[in-house]
Amino acid sequence: MSEFDLIRQFFTHPQRHTVLGVGDDAALMQPRPGKVIAVSSDMLVAGRHFFPDTDPYRLGRKTLAVNLSDMAAMGAEPRWVTLSIAIPSANPQWLKPFAQGFFDEAQANDVDWVGGDTTSGPLNMSVTIMGEVSVDQALRRDGAKLGDDIWVSGTIGDAAMGLAVLKNQVRFGSEDQDYCVRRLEQPIARVDLGMQLAGLAHSAIDLSDGLMADLDHILKASGKGADLYFEKLPISAALKNCPYSAQVREVMLGGGDDYELCFTASADSEEAIQKAASYAHTPVTKIGKVVSALGLRVMDANGNQVIVKRSGFDHFAEQLAQQQ
């Protein structure tokens, strides 16, 4: 196993919320009194969740960022993470920047690495992230209430358009293209916003599969429906400049991998939500209403329903799977 000793040297890191770090049969994490621990796991497979030739530093950051996003969507403060890797051979040219990216992202978010495993095998990264939240403030999917406003952070659709760029399905302004690819490859988890929304929003989810699919999870869990106003959806300058208007509509409603937060909150909370967003330095936009009629309707400016097709702009994972 000596080649994998090499790996371990990339995975040492100062610990801040941890009594005993990696190297024993288990690490020991020190939880804070009065909190519950939010936990979430992800497994990323080369060729399915990312292109095998993705820049390893960016991939390292993204591997953690998409998990931080799950903490954000619970309103939890991320604290600890485990990372296990199977890799065909211990190649330092790949591993070193990957680990650097992962730990830069960990450090930027004050997260301790508390365990993992390294083994030879087809490339696979498995992450378990843990954070803390007060049980009565956690942002669950099943808390949406009738009359809630529906909000989304940042802008949406950029990452899916970035995937289309990488696949040579579209071609437009190079700065705008680059912006979209960055949104895909370097997502920013809305951790501060999630923590600000804890105890304030009624429900939340992060946008990994696309606005409609992910909002639908909230609606189903809460037994509600929603009306969305297409004109209100927050659009980036890059997508505004993009000439493929049908595709833009499609990625904004159905494109995944943006890792923005979608959440619902009482209409009375509008001011508090804006304040929370301002504390978190994260723009938020009101895009619709929770209603009693089940299902999800998207209205245009004239109140007519927008028909959404899913064509070639499906979720990243499905795209890659189809290619194989």
Place this chain on the structure above:
Amino acid sequence: MSEFDLIRQFFTHPQRHTVLGVGDDAALMQPRPGKVIAVSSDMLVAGRHFFPDTDPYRLGRKTLAVNLSDMAAMGAEPRWVTLSIAIPSANPQWLKPFAQGFFDEAQANDVDWVGGDTTSGPLNMSVTIMGEVSVDQALRRDGAKLGDDIWVSGTIGDAAMGLAVLKNQVRFGSEDQDYCVRRLEQPIARVDLGMQLAGLAHSAIDLSDGLMADLDHILKASGKGADLYFEKLPISAALKNCPYSAQVREVMLGGGDDYELCFTASADSEEAIQKAASYAHTPVTKIGKVVSALGLRVMDANGNQVIVKRSGFDHFAEQLAQQQ
């Protein structure tokens, strides 16, 4: 992803220490006040950590058991586990018994499944286990003290001999062979013993790589050496009946995958250790002494040093790797 919805149906299970189960962005675990959380991760790859044709029910149980063993080695009470799987195709004939095995093992140990991921990809199982322990009672590797007795639970070497059986390297009495293969494929984590030893033993580790290699981790972490008495090592009836005496010696000292506990404790604690073992219904045997002279010496009945060769009976993982 509809084929993988199939998988999820096998992974539902009642939760006992969990405020919110799987299905949201994260599960919520309720820790007990005054404890720290022990966490450990393992990644198992087909062809490297197990034979691809291993009975899936047994593999499911073992996948959890080897992680429970890490909790035992910390003196922690296992409470929560995440399991992520990559699998080439969602084959219910394999997945159903695998999941059944995993959850039977979870239920038998009162552990909640709190998350995971299912994806298509080369077969890979990734587990993160979490448990609770008082910080001042955790069984670390670096706590061995001069003059400590060295103990081991159960019997050792059986699993490695079981591997030799499966590889047709040895042939002896069929009941004895079967016993050894069972030790390999159906390990029992010494969870109760670990919990009984918490706050009593000075250091502990579980035997996954073999007695000498694993005890060496304790010695290195503690800055001590050890004298072991070969004649005192606990041997099973199956290995006693096995005619390959050189190999028996080798697997007892160097064979992995037994998942017994090796621990050190003050000589004054002998009675308390025996009582703890009796409460845990787990035999324990005193096999040596912690000494100041660094390194690990194995003595025969005449006080002569036993020379241990490593030949074809190495660790399971290395064996399989060599075959590839």
